[in-house]
Amino acid sequence: MTEIKRTYNIPLRSWFSKKPKYTRAKVAIRAVKDFLKKHMKSENINLGPKLNEKIWKNGIKNPPHHIKVEVIKNDDGYVTAELFGHKYISNKVEEKKESFKDRLMNKVSGPEKTIVKKVKEDETKDKSIDNSTELNKTIADKKVEAKATPKVEVKTEAKKVEVKKSVPVEKEPLNKSNN
Numbered sequence: 001m002t003e004i005k006r007t008y009n010i011p012l013r014s015w016f017s018k019k020p021k022y023t024r025a026k027v028a029i030r031a032v033k034d035f036l037k038k039h040m041k042s043e044n045i046n047l048g049p050k051l052n053e054k055i056w057k058n059g060i061k062n063p064p065h066h067i068k069v070e071v072i073k074n075d076d077g078y079v080t081a082e083l084f085g086h087k088y089i090s091n092k093v094e095e096k097k098e099s100f101k102d103r104l105m106n107k108v109s110g111p112e113k114t115i116v117k118k119v120k121e122d123e124t125k126d127k128s129i130d131n132s133t134e135l136n137k138t139i140a141d142k143k144v145e146a147k148a149t150p151k152v153e154v155k156t157e158a159k160k161v162e163v164k165k166s167v168p169v170e171k172e173p174l175n176k177s178n179n
Helices: 021-040 049-056 100-109 113-127 139-147
Strands: 004-011 045-047 066-073 079-083
Touching: 004 021, 021 045, 021 049, 021 066, 021 079, 049 066, 049 079
Parallel strands: 045 079
Antiparallel strands: 004 066, 066 079
C-alpha cells in the first residue's frame, strides 16, 4: 500500500455556533478530529502544531469558521493533519533516561563501579600510588571523600580595648534643705 494524501476544507462553524464562547476553540479541535475520523476511516489522528496555532490564533472564543488541511494516512493507519502549505512536524516527547528514584538511589549508594575504576586510574596517574590498600577502598569511602569539604580556619586578631573606669560621684539628696 501507499500513503494517502488528501486536502480538505473543514467547516467548523456548524460545530461550535451553538456552544458557549468559552469552549469554542476546544470544540473546533474536536470537530477537526471527528471529521478526519469519518473521512479517513482511522482512529489514530495527530494534528500538527501549525494547525493547532491557526485554530487558537484568535483565542478560545473566536476560532476560524473553516480551515484548509492537508491529511496523510500512513500504511499503519496513522493519520497526520497539518495546515495547508505546511509540513507535519511531530512533537514527540523524549523518554526520561533516569527516574527520580534511580537518581536518588545512585546518590545514596554511590557511583557505579566503572566510574570508580576511572577515578582509581586517575588517582594512580596523578598521585602515582602503588599502595594496594589505597586502591581497595569501598565505594562509600570514595563518596565520602568526594563530598568532604575542606575546613576553613578563620584567624582573627583580638583588639586591645582600653576601658576607662569611672569613679562613683557622691550624690546629694535632692530634698535636702539648707538651714
